[in-house]
Each structure stands twice: as structure tokens, then as C-alpha cells.
Amino acid sequence: MATGVAQQTKFLLDESQLPRRWYNIAADLPTAPPPVLHPGTGQPVGPDDLAPLFPMALIQQEVSEEPEIVIPDEVLSILSLWRPTPLYRAHRLEQALGTRSRIFYKYEGVSPAGSHKPNTAVAQAFYNKQEGRTRLSTETGAGQWGSALSFACRLLGLECKVYMVRISYEQKPSRRSMIQAWGAEIVPSPSTDTAAGRAVLEEHPDSPGSLGIAISEAVEDAAGREDTAYSLGSVLNHVLLHQTVIGQEAIAQMEAAEASPDVVIGCVGGGSNFAGLAFPFLREKIAGREIDVLACEPAACPTLTRGVFAYDFGDTSQLTPLVAMHTLGHDFVPAPIHAGGLRYHGVAPLISQLVRDGLVRAEAYRQNDVFESALAFAGSEGILPAPEAAHAVHGAVTTAKAADEAGEAKTILFNLSGHGHFDMSAYDRYLAGTLEDVALDEEEMARALRAIEGLPTPA
């Protein structure tokens, strides 16, 4: 067998190389995002407004402009159960595609919950515990975030209540069991446990649910109890911050591979895995290096490619502060595609700002194309990607093909944010030829966008 980095498949770091700090892109952004507004007063929110929902350490991280924030030892100790994660050179996928490009991927599916989500779950559970909270409430789409938080709560000794989007609750019973195995309580959302859930059920008894609805329920739960804080698995600045261990490791691993990416790719739901990989590379891009940074989203929920940049609520019931972001409207209910974690009407404000500044570009893909690439990947690299992560796989495949057509060879790096072992019903349907390419409901999108017309406009 030939040796040398050009032939090497895995690039591994030693545990001692686990990043000791998170990277905060807020310190380097060319344009600061518009302030988050209090929905009642229309004024920027202050730490006191957020204190009922989040511990002060996370609120401080949310507004911090320090470029780096130290990771507490106890968090590092838990992260070291699976971090640093491997970076692979996808030799076999390259061969299957017959591409001249080099494709690398960072694999986050080796975490106990099977995705990147525990990177922030552990940090959030840690800070909540430190400030005396004993219980966390949260929403989950595909179940990846709910399982990550129930895992983190279990290890740190906190109670956890998960509101799981009903369509995923039904499609993914094993995710539900996993959440319960780590000791959390779980209900399908919309549920009868909250006023927000009951209101939706009254109007739409068969509602498949959405992340926006589930967030409303989890926020209401936390706001109503002293012992409980709310925990969000994406979108917020501090969540994206916690994920930057991914990109920092990847920079060291790409150096070991003697390669430097021309294109960095991630799928985007709320934006946390994309940010985790891309932000440390964007630090270099902002400093002058040329890198194409691509965000991949579903055509059925095309927040970055078709949404408007506007102030909107993060949830359906308008309980959250108003954030300036690309949005499809807070009561837009996306079609029930299998990438449940990408069915969110908004996106992280930091990513919206980077798109507006031209530092990140976005593409939207159809479900069947995404699964075709996922199976090409599984058939060459072996790993069955989560349907969300498969959007990034498809982004990499499309980029490699486009480079070949242009007669170029690129170095492509993407984030394989999780495995799809609990998503096999989606694969079954694809293989049976019954997976639908649910078209975007244009009328529903227009209606949901009209519904936010009266909200403040970002400067």
C-alpha cells in the first residue's frame, strides 16, 4: 500500500489537541448584526430580559465581542469522550465520482448522540448547573438535539424535558427511546402540556408540528418554572460559538493533510454545524484568504435562498425576542421532509449577516437529489449520513462535478454533521422510490411572509 499524506484516509488529533477556547466570530465581523429587540418595547434586549430563560454565563457569551472564550475543564473532560473527531479524505467517493477534486469531511457522527449537537449541549448543561438550575426544557426536530441534551443532562445530573416535533416523533421512535434512555421526559409537539401547544391543536388537531411550535412550548415551560432554564440547540450566538471546536480541529487536520480548502460546506437548519466548521475558516477569509463558503438548505424550507432579511420571532407563538435574520415567517410550517433538523423558518443572525456581507453563499436542494448523493457517499465511504448532513454531502458532490465541468480541481471540505442510523425509514422510502420531492408551497410562503410585515425593519 502506498504511503504519505496524499494516500492517507484519516487525519486524527490527539486528545491533548482538543481546542481549549471557542472562537467568537462576533469579534471579526465586518458588519455587526442589528440588535435583538424586545417584542414589547421594540428596544434592544438587555441581559435582564434574558435572565429568566438562560444562565448569565451564556447571556454574556451571547453578547461577547471577545475573539476567544476559554472552555471550562469539566466541559473539556466530557467532550474528550469523543473529541477530537476524525477528518477523512474521501478517496473512495472521489473515485466513484471520477472527480479531479479532493474531498475531505469532518465527521461529527462519532459523538454519543450521533451528531455535532452534544458540543453545545454539554456546555449549556454545565453553565446551567453552575448557576443552580436543576431542569432544562427544549425542543427537538429530528431528535438529534433532544438526544444530545438528554445525554448532557444525564452526565451533569440535570432533569430534562423535550418537546419533539410530532412528525419526527412518529417517524423516529428510536430517537424517542434514546432520549428516554438518558432519562429525559419527552412529549410530541404540539402537546397539551402548554398553552402554546393547546392553541395550535385547537386550530389544527393534525398539525405535524414544526420547530417554531416546539420552541414556543419549551420557552413557555421554562418561563413558568424557577428551577428550569430553556436550552436551544442552534441559532443563538453562544450555540454557534460552542460548535467552533469543529472548525478549529479541522484547520489542524487539514494542515496535517497538507491541504487547504478552496470550498467549505455545511448544511444549515438553524446554522450551528455550519458555523462550527465554517467560522474558524471565515476568520481566515475575513483576514484576506480566498475561500468559498457554501451553506446548503432544503428546497422545501429555503430560508437563505428565498427568505427575506427581516426582524422576526424565533418561534410560532411570538414568545422569543425579535431577531434580524433571513426568515420565511415565524408561522411558516415547512413540508414534512425527512431532514427534520432543517425544517426551521429562520437562521442564525450571525449567518444571515455573513450572507448579506457576501462572505457566505447558499444553495437549496431537492430531497431526492440529496438522498442520491447520500447513497453514493454510503456506497463509497460506508457511512450513512443523517438526512440533514446529506445536504452537505450533496453540496460537496455538486461542487466537485461543477469543478470538473469547468476543468478545475478543487479542495473541498464539508461537515458530515451526523449519522443517519435513526433515519432508516427515509432511506427505505428513497429506495422504494416513494420519497416525494415536496415542492415549496409558494402560497403558504407568501402568507407567512405577509404575516411579519408589521414587525420592525432592520436598518
Ligand SMILES: Cc1ncc(COP(=O)(O)O)c(C=O)c1O
Ligand atoms: C445531523 C444534523 N445536522 C444538521 C442539523 C441542523 O442543525 P444546525 O443547522 O443547527 O446544525 C441537525 C438538526 O437537528 C442535525 O441533526
